[in-house]
Amino acid sequence: MKAFEATRIFFDQAADRLEIDPDLREALLMPQREVQVQVTIRLDDGRLANYIGFRVQHDHSRGPMKGGLRFHPEVDLDETRALASLMTWKTAVVDLPYGGAKGGIGIDPSKMSSAEIERLTRAFVDQIHDIVGPDTDIPAPDMGTDHQVMAWFRNQWEKYHGFHPAVITGKPVEEYGAKGREEATGRGVGTLTVKLTKRLGMDASKTRVAIQGFGNVGSHAAKFLHDAQFPIVAVSDITGTYYNADGLNIPELLRHKFAHPKGLLEGFERAEHLPLDALLKLDHVEVLIPAALGGVITQKNAQDINAKVIVEAANGPVDPDADAALHDRGVTILPDILANAGGVTVSYFEWVQNRQHYRWPLDRVRQELDHTMNEAFEKVWQMAAQHEVSLRTAAYMIGISRVRRATELAGLA
Numbered sequence: 574m575k576a577f578e579a580t581r582i583f584f585d586q587a588a589d590r591l592e593i594d595p596d597l598r599e600a601l602l603m604p605q606r607e608v609q610v611q612v613t614i615r616l617d618d619g620r621l622a623n624y625i626g627f628r629v630q631h632d633h634s635r636g637p638m639k640g641g642l643r644f645h646p647e648v649d650l651d652e653t654r655a656l657a658s659l660m661t662w663k664t665a666v667v668d669l670p671y672g673g674a675k676g677g678i679g680i681d682p683s684k685m686s687s688a689e690i691e692r693l694t695r696a697f698v699d700q701i702h703d704i705v706g707p708d709t710d711i712p713a714p715d716m717g718t719d720h721q722v723m724a725w726f727r728n729q730w731e732k733y734h735g736f737h738p739a740v741i742t743g744k745p746v747e748e749y750g751a752k753g754r755e756e757a758t759g760r761g762v763g764t765l766t767v768k769l770t771k772r773l774g775m776d777a778s779k780t781r782v783a784i785q786g787f788g789n790v791g792s793h794a795a796k797f798l799h800d801a802q803f804p805i806v807a808v809s810d811i812t813g814t815y816y817n818a819d820g821l822n823i824p825e826l827l828r829h830k831f832a833h834p835k836g837l838l839e840g841f842e843r844a845e846h847l848p849l850d851a852l853l854k855l856d857h858v859e860v861l862i863p864a865a866l867g868g869v870i871t872q873k874n875a876q877d878i879n880a881k882v883i884v885e886a887a888n889g890p891v892d893p894d895a896d897a898a899l900h901d902r903g904v905t906i907l908p909d910i911l912a913n914a915g916g917v918t919v920s921y922f923e924w925v926q927n928r929q930h931y932r933w934p935l936d937r938v939r940q941e942l943d944h945t946m947n948e949a950f951e952k953v954w955q956m957a958a959q960h961e962v963s964l965r966t967a968a969y970m971i972g973i974s975r976v977r978r979a980t981e982l983a984g985l986a
């Protein structure tokens with residue numbers, strides 16, 4: 574199923590409950606603007622390479638649009654549109670004064686040099702600089718991009734528009750970045766995993782966790798949950814699944830990743846090495862955390878999943894058919910638009926700090942992040958109980974209601 578079709582189905586399930594008219598649904602769901610640009614760079618070997626870059630601006634009724642930049646081979650317009658719409662509901666669920674956007678380029682950054690990625694980022698900014706800005710659309714990191722890419726983006730944008738670090742978030746801490754942004758998505762995932770499992774009566778030390786993806790989000794979620802005494806029995810990256818029934822030594826795994834020239838888990842010895850797709854099907858796992866790509870849990874493999882709880886650290890990892898099948902089997906799914914909202918929340922704190930020329934200490938960032946995530950979780954939990962719907966439908970109902978209210982207050986022509 575295409576990614577935007579999946580988000581439309583989730584949207585409709587909530588819109589049905591909210592009894593939203595079909596024409597207003599369409600107005601809420603369709604993106605405000607979609608931009609597709611040619612990005613041409615010279616490769617290190619002298620050849621010219623042409624790529625397509627996207628920025629989809631989904632909705633701005635609640636504030637400037639916000640969302641990450643993805644560098645990954647699967648990036649296309651449909652996926653970017655889906656991810657932009659998720660940002661609209663996500664910023665609304667955690668009640669940030671933002672709308673939603675997303676962008677990206679369909680490239681494999683692991684096959685490019687750092688100099689090529691810098692030229693690519695700058696060429697992309699040359700094409701889209703006039704549609705992004707601190708009051709219009711504020712990019713951030715996502716898969717395949719990091720604080721260095723954000724620094725190049727800002728530097729190139731400022732060549733056109735002058736000093737304004739709030740044009741982008743997820744910057745290096747020493748270059749107007751917020752302390753705690755890098756860990757924020759994983760910390761939010763961890764905080765809510767602790768909260769949800771406690772609510773379901775599960776004991777941390779007996780709750781085995783498997784995490785798909787060991788990049789920014791997966792690795793920080795693993796660290797947080799390891800510190801909270803959860804046994805992390807499996808993690809994966811593109812080199813496969815690493816499994817230890819007694820719990821992996823996460824600090825050792827992190828040291829291995831950072832020592833590896835490409836940041837991979839390859840060669841880690843104190844774990845069994847299993848195929849990539851084994852992670853989703855493991856027998857003795859209570860919590861599954863997809864933290865890589867979207868669309869990884871479908872009708873085809875949903876019946877193989879044995880976990881009781883799925884925490885969606887990735888955007889869109891469970892498609893609607895699988896969502897329904899898992900829900901019927903009593904699996905609790907904490908949806909992406911709530912579970913991974915820690916990243917955009919600390920991006921908001923970074924933007925606020927940039928605008929005030931004032932820096933928060935890490936303690937304050939963590940405290941305010943935890944507060945925001947806990948409050949949003951309680952609202953979603955109550956909504957789900959009140960309307961007897963899944964946590965996903967409840968989260969969408971909250972997000973859509975807030976966007977609808979802002980849209981109606983602004984006035985529909």
Ligand SMILES: NC(=O)C1=CN([C@@H]2O[C@H](COP(=O)(O)OP(=O)(O)OC[C@H]3O[C@@H](n4cnc5c(N)ncnc54)[C@H](OP(=O)(O)O)[C@@H]3O)[C@@H](O)[C@H]2O)C=CC1
Binds near residue numbers: 811
């Ligand atoms: N960064 C952020 O703040 C936020 C990210 N998200 C979402 O979280 C997810 C992960 O993002 P992020 O951590 O930033 O991305 P990263 O690029 O930092 O990491 C992605 C990880 O996924 C791994 N991976 C890729 N394909 C597979 C696969 N088929 N099986 C297993 N692992 C795989 C990568 O492995 P390898 O390194 O070997 O390529 C890497 O470990 C995305 O869905 C993103 O949209 C959501 C909210 C905010």
Ligand SMILES: O=C(O)CCC(=O)C(=O)O
Binds near residue numbers: 920
């Ligand atoms: O930090 C941000 O602004 C956006 C992060 C993001 O892309 C996401 O939450 O999916």
